[in-house]
Amino acid sequence: MIKVLLVDDHAVVRMGLNLLLDSQENMVVVGEASEGEEAIEKAQQLQPDVILMDLSMPHGKDGLTATSELKKLLPETFILILTMHDDEEYLFRAIQTGASGCVLKSAPHSELISAIQSVSTGNAYLHPSATKKLMEEYLGSVKNNGSDLFEILSEREKEILTLIAKGYANREIGEKLIISVKTVETHKSNLMEKLQMRTRPELVDYALKKGLLGYGI
Incomplete structure (x- = not known):
């Protein structure tokens, strides 16, 4: 009962x-x-x-x-x-x-x-x-600030996002992190899917707004 x-x-x-x-x-x-x-x-x-x-x-x-x-x-x-x-x-x-x-x-x-x-x-x-x-x-909160979406990124994805914002190409990112270009592309694809973005400029703009130029690497 x-x-x-x-x-x-x-x-x-x-x-x-x-x-x-x-x-x-x-x-x-x-x-x-x-x-x-x-x-x-x-x-x-x-x-x-x-x-x-x-x-x-x-x-x-x-x-x-x-x-x-x-x-x-x-x-x-x-x-x-x-x-x-x-x-x-x-x-x-x-x-x-x-x-x-x-x-x-x-x-x-x-x-x-x-x-x-x-x-x-x-x-x-x-x-x-x-x-x-x-x-x-x-959904409105996510769209406005993206803070929740950022938190679901792995540390490696955050590193790659930071390097993209700093202008590194995929090959250069791979050399810096000692991983293959294919692995870089996989991480990049995953983080773009998580952030619901489609282009590199979108990633760069997002990273700048999140202040990632002072993050990590």
């Missing part, structure tokens, strides 16, 4: 969720709380598998603060945020605090049940629009 703790400041909402979850064969509601501080106390007492946490609770401690504290106290308990906000700001903050996922209050009952089952096994769950927003944010 998946033991669930409900946290929401609206008694009617908690009642509806209680009826829904208790009707499932593999779920049981072990307790309820109306604000964050109460949720922290009850979670420590009841040791639930999943906490269904309302994001916005105007009275007492809010859902994000409670989630952050609970993940420190009960790292093995999974927290699923229930929110009416389809906004990436809330989504990112929820994930940063340690939540395993987010479900919209407007989502179908079947989606909520699936989300609870998913996070109870250690998986993350995001509603479809949230997944799209995360991908757009990540």
